[in-house]
Structure formats: structure tokens, C-alpha cells
Amino acid sequence: MYDPSVLDPAVDFLADLAAGGRIAEFAIGTGRVALPLAARGLEVAGIEFSAPMIDELRRKDGGADLEIVIGDMATTRLPGEFAVVFLAYNAITCLLTQEAQLRCFENxxxxxxxxxxxSWRSSSRHYAGSSPARPTSPSTSRTTTSASTSSTP
Structure with missing residues (x-):
């Protein structure tokens, strides 16, 4: 996932999708995707549960400039609105129940x-609620356009 042949197209896709707007990454980790986006001049913020991951991100060039909030991506809020919110690669599988995954999508x-x-992408075949008898597709990628910022219960 650090290989430029994998990372560069993802960064290109997200930068194009944002069209100059603010970008939020849920589970920002060590900045594998966020830092290349910020290096293109885009404003990037993130949510991360792990303080050691944030410490590692902050040690990298440009890492100290990113707005990061420590918390659970299913419930933690970043200030402001964003043109794009994304979860990279298999980050959604860090949420172990369908309820938590749904809260993340609502967030x-x-x-x-x-x-x-x-946008979210995963190559995992199993999500909460799936089973080996009923797996999800081997490579799932979704981009959704939000009609509003409100959510319905």
C-alpha cells in the first residue's frame, strides 16, 4: 500500500474528487495518504484512535501541519465541513460491528x-455481519455523494 503504483492513483483520485476543497481522512494513521495530499496544497485533517500513530505522523515532513483529532472514527467530529471524507484501504475493518460501521458512515x-x-476502499472479503459463506466482493470501492449533511435515524 506504500508502493507508488498503488498509492499514487489513490492520491490522484482523492485530489481530483476534492477539487481544491478540504479533505478529511478517518483513521489517518501515519499519514500514508494524507501527507501526499497535503503536499499538493490541499487542506487535510484527520481522525485517529492511536496516539502512537499520530506521534509517528507528526515526525514526518508536513505532519505537524495537519489538523488531527484523537478519537473513534465512528463518533469523533472534526471542526468544519469537507469536500471529501475518506477511509483508505482496510480502515473500515477496524470497526468490528455493523453498528459501528454504520455510525462511521453516518459520521x-x-x-x-x-x-x-x-469514499472508502477495502480489499477485505469480510465485514462485520458477513461470513465465509456470504463474503463481500474481493475488492470493494465505494464513492457516495451526500445530498445533505443531515442524517436520518
């Missing part, structure tokens, strides 16, 4: 400016 929608987008 992503709540961060978006009206009409903007969120």
Missing part, C-alpha cells in the same frame, strides 16, 4: 458540505 456524511462526497 462521514455529517462531515460533508452539502452535495460533496465520501
Amino acid at each position: 462521514a456524511a455529517a462531515h460533508l458540505a452539502p452535495g460533496e462526497r465520501w
